Amino acid sequence: MEIQFNFKNFEPSEHLKKYAENRFRKLEKYIKRIDSAYLQVNMEVDKYRQKIDVVFNADDIHISAQEESQDMYASIDKVLDKMDAQLRKMKDKEKDRRKGKLNKSQTFKSESIGESVSEGYPNIVMSDNYIPKPISIEDAAIELQRSDNNFVVFINSDTKRVNVLYKKKNGDFGLIDPQI
Secondary structure, eight states, X not given: OEEEEEEESSOOOHHHHHHHHHHHGGGGGGOSOGGGOEEEEEEEEETTEEEEEEEEEETTEXXXXXXXXXXXXXXXXXXXXXXXXXXXXXXXXXXXXXXTOOOGGGOBOSSSTTOBSSTTSOOOOOOOOOOOOEEOHHXXXXXXXXXXXXXXXXXXXXXXXXXXXXXXXXXXXXXXXXXX
């Protein structure tokens, strides 16, 4: 792995360079092809702030992190922790994808309507067991006009498939006829 250091507003000691290089070598465990990996480390001193920016490119990975504190060694440790967490998260996602696991946000508990597994996604607030009856598309349109609903689920008497007829914003009707 190639590591490039850039320093601004200070002359680094050999100990600092070796410390940073040894710490950042720990990122090699997350990559497959070490020879193609590139890490750019930018260190800057501004009065009392010791700031570090790191950009890491390897395989199909591109991550960056920055940190600042009053001690450059502490800044190096903090930014390494951030990058380690990002790489670990990416590796876990890749494992899950290879194993074919579903995303947690896509799985719902059917027993407990109203609770979704992941925060930030809409809750299922109502569940309705409905047995569609066989009718024609014209009869479904009449039923939809009479009801307050925006759609009607029915078995198309011509095709014997489950269809959905819905109201469009412009007042027309749309038909969903899945081909199974």
